[in-house]
Amino acid sequence: MGGVRAWNDFRRDPATGVVTYSTHYEISESGRVLSAESKIAFPAKESLAQMLGQTGLAVEEWLGNWRGEPYAPTSPEIIPIGRLR
Known part of the structure; x- marks a missing residue:
């Protein structure tokens, strides 16, 4: 082999x-x-928020990394936490 x-x-x-x-x-x-x-695709947070809203999802919190820190424009990730409306 x-x-x-x-x-x-x-x-x-x-x-x-x-x-x-x-x-x-x-x-x-x-x-x-x-x-x-x-x-x-790597959309901007604003674009992502708009797309999620159009699908009937409500974002309650935006995280900026996998450690759970809040989103900031310099964050390495954009992680939306939410629910169905």
């Missing part, structure tokens, strides 16, 4: 802000490469 080489690459569309990233695995024994691609 041979090894597997893995790597990632990404690109960002400046017009939309959408990041497309790919994960690749090369099986050494056969040279076969398996890949998967995903897209992630």
Whole structure:
């Protein structure tokens, strides 16, 4: 049984802000490469709030990281906590 080489690459569309990233695995024994691609959007908090409101969700708290600290414009994350209206 041979090894597997893995790597990632990404690109960002400046017009939309959408990041497309790919994960690749090369099986050494056969040279076969398996890949998967995903897209992630990073909207501003205001845009996210508007989209959530349109879906019938009410945000009660905005967190800025996974430690539960409040959101600030310099936060690394935007985590809405809420409920259905």
